[in-house]
Amino acid sequence: MPPRLRTLLLPILSLSGAAALAAPTLDATMRERAENLVRDGKHASLVIAVIDGKDSAVYGFGRARPGDSGVPDADTVYEIGSVTKTMTGLLLADAVVAGKARLDQPVAELLPGYAIPTLAGRQITVGQLATQFSGLPRLPANLAPADMANPYAGYGEAQLRTFLAGHTLTRAPGAAYEYSNLGYGLLGTALATQANMSYEELLQARIFRPLGMVSTFTAGTPALRARLAPGHLADGKPAANWDFQAIAGAGAVRSSARDMIAYMQSYILATSPAQQLAVRPQQVLAGEGDGVKKIGLAWMLDQVKGRPFAWHNGQTGGYASFAGYTLDGKRGVVVLSSTARDVDGLGVGVLLPGSLPPPNGPAPKEIAIAPAELAQYAGQYALAPTFVLSVRQGPEGLLVGATGQPEAPVYASAKDTFFYKVVEAQLVFQRDAQGAVTGVVLHQNGHALPGKRKP
Template sequence: MKSALCLPLRAVAAAVLPLYSALAGAAPTLDPAVRERAELLTRDGRHASIVIAVIEGKDSAVYGFGRGNNDALPNADTVYEIGSVTKTFTGLLLAQAVAAKQVKLSQPVADLLPGYQMPAVNGRAITLQDLATHYSGLPRLPDNGAPADMNDPYADYGDKQLRAFLAGHVPAHAPGATFDYSNLGFGLLGTALAAKAGLSYAGLLQQRIAGPLGMRSTSAVMTPGLRARLAPGHLADGKPARNWNFQAIAGAGAVLSTPRDMVAYLQSFMLQPDAAHQLAVQPQHGLGDGRAVGLAWMRDEANGHAIVWHNGQTGGYASFAGFTQDGKHGVVVLSNTSANVDQLGVASLIPGSLAPLPAAPEHPK
């Protein structure tokens, strides 16, 4: 789920030309430097496949590279784990609850989970805003996990383990004091919002976001239909990776989706966003150097460009989703190799920003 790994030379074949499909209207083009980089990354085996969806207003196009499901070119309906981009869904669920006056950002999370013993410092309780902005004081991950399968590390981390960790945890600093990226915090937020709604996290996601937006291939749990179109994941060394399953902290990284669905998701922020979508990207804390954090979404300014973005990484996948603050341009980058794809995403939004490609790392055979 890293908010921020590379296939060896066992060479997964790459197409000479990428798959391209326009999803609506005039076809936005992919930056030539980004196209060349994606072709290289899949051709030399650093990524099994990469798919890039380019958005310009209501128009979008999908470009696929490498090999995805059934060794075919990835397309608009190929399924990937999106990792920590899940957090933006959880942030939007919070914003929707605030807009509907069901909760307040300043409300303690304990109000939504009365059976939980929550840590506090000098009487300062952890609020929903703290969780959604990484200001909770909670660590990146709980230290009481004992996964039966290290390749599926969250599958057996349930409510019992989460309650036990929170009851015994002593925060290093008070909530609201400093930014510390926390997968645990977002997992807790998703659990709290689901409890408030009387649903599972997966059910809440379907009811409030995926259903209304027509995102038929987006879910926080694997289904037979999704598995049939899944691009199988790969570790950095090219070996097959297990898909991740979640219980108590699903709100941190459980979502699977497709380029088509992610285009619809980003356009819901870019095109006449409602009050909840506006709140989700509104800066909550400045982080210095032109950076800020909203409800999960990060905001950056560079070279005269202002962008809103988030990235993700699981054991076998990497992702990037972002758009310009003026809502004119957006991009989704998905890979079924656990290797960072941020540069492809940022360079699609800020032309000319693609850095030179470092030499491919060597992995033990």
């Protein structure tokens, strides 16, 4: 773990025309949580942007660079990872509004030189790519990084064409949700090809320049890259930056809090029909009634205590991000971290003050459980028809994976209770009257999601 840092809270940077005292404030509870995360070495630096309509303020915590006394600010650049997908989704919405594409249009029509897989005569549409219902896997099977620290750098158009030409779909397009970086990379490639531009050029032309996002890029100049906060692995060790080629639309963007405020305000203020289309519900993911969860064009549509909001998160090898706004258009938030640790709880807590329990005290105390006892938890637990937790016994304890997500270890804090170290989440297993494990409840970001164990 990196050395403990003194609490370094940047005073408000008002980005509105009003005086600093009128700038949006950061809830004291969430400020304390952010301070603790930095002080305890869980995040090397954090930047939180709070948006109230046209007004905004940025708060920085930690240090922008090791050995530097300066705190990160509104112009410090971070990798935003999969928040990039919302930008790719917005490019699609922009093309639809302009009459250049349709959500039900087969992606093969935009990529005539590609062999796009089909199943039972059903083609993958651009709308299915944008809602994660394409049937494509999370990653292409021929992704074989020469450098695991920068896994996407060598994956180009030739590799993408080869994979798609040889891939067989295991489910029909539109049948089920499966989070796919491959799918969003393909969507970005298709939209750029249609526009006769590179993905970066299309972003600059349709989003970044119109919104004045001068510090947002995928490749960028040396001067822009020099403003990147150095990334860190979850254990605090230095991490390499990630570079993308063919599937840049899944996670290639780097940005600053100042630019992300402009981006989020374009949704909050509903400045164009494209933004409105991008957050229009397209598919139901889970739940019913007030607890239903939906997806737009990348944006996840959720609610906490009856307060609906749109959000997306991101993570690369050395960074994490969260962007969200309330669907009443009153509030938005962006959280950027230079450590690959989940910041979703922080983001939701800032976006919806009072929606989450107060910050936890010290991390749960880990206890030892015999391997023979751990075996009883192994299995699959359906939290929703398209979202399943897979639990298995690894060499050093339980490993838990979720649909479309990599595995992560969990640690016992009590019988039937396990916690993650890489995210703020907890699993509590349920038993029947005979003592058999029959289900689990995932506690995260103020939600308690129950799941039944599959036979």
